[in-house]
Amino acid sequence: MKASFTRIAFALIWACFLCLFATAENVTVWIERSPTPHGPWDRVDLATVAKDPFGNPRFPVEDRHFFRTRIEFTPETGPGAPIALANVPEELVDRAWEVIAGHYDNGDPEGWHGDIDLADAVFLHESVLGEGNVLPSHFEFKIVRRPPASPTRPGFHPTDPEFPDNTDAGYILLSLTEEDFPVTEYATSGPTNYEILSRRAGTTNFRLMRYGPTFWVAEDEKGEMIASLGAMPYRPDPQLLLLDGLEWRGDSETGLDLEPTNPPRLESPAGYDSYTAFKKDFIENPVFRKMRANHAERARPAWDAERGVFPSVIVLEVGESRLLLQGLHHKDRAYEFVSEDGGSVHVTFPLASGGVNVSSGRIGSGILRVRIGSTEERFEIHIGARTVPTPAPVSYPRITSTFHYAGNWPMQPKYHQFTRPQWCSRPGCGPVAWAILFAWFDLHRGVDHAFRGEGLGKNPPPDTSTTANQNQVVAAYNELHDYCNVICNPFSSEGGTWPPSMTNGFKTYTVFQALGGLIGRQWHTNAITGTWPDAGALRSRDAIINGYPAVTGLGWLWHYVVAYGYQYRVTEVGPIGPTVSQRFIKCNMGWSGVGPRWYNLGDSFY
Helix, strand or coil, X not given: CCCCCCCEEECCCCHHHHHHHHHCCEEEEEEEEECCCCCCCEECCHHHCCECCCCCECCCCCCCCEEEEEEEEECCCCCCCCECHHHXXXXXXXXXXXXXXXXXXXXXXXXXXXXXXXXXXXXXXEEEECCCEEEEEEEEEEEEECCCCCCCCCCCCCCCCCCCCCCEEEEEEEECCCCCCCEEEEECCECCHHHHHHHHHCCCCCEEEECXXXXXEEECCCCCEEEEEECCCCECCHHHHHHCCCEEEEECCCCEEECCCCCCCCCCCECCCCHHHHHHHHHHCHHHHHHHHHHHHHHHHHHHHHCCCCCEEEEECCCCEEEECCCCCCXXXXXXXXXXXXXXXXXXXXXXXXXXXXXXCCCEEEEEEEEECCEEEEEEEEECCCCCCCCCCCCCCEEEEEEEECCCHHHCCECCCCCCCCCCCCCCHXXXXXXXXXXXXXXXXXXXXXXXXXXXXXXXCCECCCHHHHHHHXXXXXXXXXXXXXXXXXXXXXXXXXXXXXXXXXXHHCHHHHHCCCCCCEEEEECCCCCCCCHHHHHHHHHHHCCCCEEEEECCCCEEEEEEEEXXXXXXXXXXXXXXXXXXXXXXXXXXXXXXXXXXXXXXXX
């Protein structure tokens, strides 16, 4: 049976975007079609569709199909043109200033200083969300240094001759949807991602697509890639989801080398033939769909806090126990307790009563995350009596930040991917991240045999900005490119590294130094796609607090960085709780000409 149409779903135009149409010269309207209400959606070519006498399109369909209308504003200068700051919802502007306040003369030695301001230019990012819909997803605010006259906000304009006027001072990326963290990423120096892409593309007439952390694409009007920034994706085997929660641990001094028993057999990962093939797979592949859903779940507590929804506060005296979620039974159960001050709890799942029994351990506090079947709850646990601090009056909510650095940015080796015919033709981000870490230990911890290939009697170079310095790291890149089994991508000169191969690359590169007793090695990695546990991410935090950087994976399995800074930001709603905590890591991206960036700790996968 054929019908002219079955069901039409109109695209939702969010209220916060309505004000933007006043600045647009035109709007583009089109129709998309899908066999299910959840996608995938294909754009309809109206030139090939029959029309009724009034010019309305007629769609012959088999079975059930869904249609929706999409609307997109197109400024005269192209879809990538900036949006005036005055047209951005005030709530988002306030959030951007909160980020600045958290790093402005506030204990962050690499934070913002001098005469800074929000530029009158905000850039719109789009992303693949949920089941595969491409929608506006983020606003990118540009930060600039200005003369002290006429500040946008008071209090951020002390005179500081160290910084020239009107220079790039970083960016702040804020999410427009609950599928990402409200504060997504930011940098305290350098240009915006939009500006980097516009320079590479040679135009501002492009659509800015963001594929999770660390990969952006500038698209032309046909949806083709004209420039990119960041990691290079590869096609994951859907069986990868079965690796969630598995661990690899080892210690060369004790001989421990523990790997999962009978892990799933995975197809060798491969690159994509084209950007179009990647984009289609990113929408449809169950691994990416699951990772998007998991990422939204990780971001949910932050959005709950925005709505005033907080975990229950539980205060345990030393030696006290408490039964929570009584009567809830299921064989699938797990918990995780995350503390910043050394607090600990003992957790059991009693069979008779159901639920979870929590007993006090070390004095302190933290967030207990419990899953029993499909039920997941979070509790704010305080061990030992909480005291209301300070005799001086304190206003709430109160925001405080604690910063830890393993060295600083000048100490970080500034290595990046350059070309050689024996690679993809670039070595891949995994080998670069390991090379940065090994060089850091060689240069700043005196571990002479951590990095090799720089030449007899020489130290690893501080950067790869010159041909001579590049020649000093080629030997290390060669070995690590092979040991990490780098995946070459036909539509890019860069390469990717599978997480298990990343660990094998580290172990193989350092095996002879370890056997000779020249270095000691310990490793503990998780293969995760954003589910349980978060232990892999927290080990990066612990390394930085202990004074050394850590190789970390960011995004959808694509990019490896070296994390060397950690921020713990806590908002106290009242004197005895609840509290809202956020964790960020500062990363050496391994990109030429790009400085360090802050990412939410929940963005890490390795």
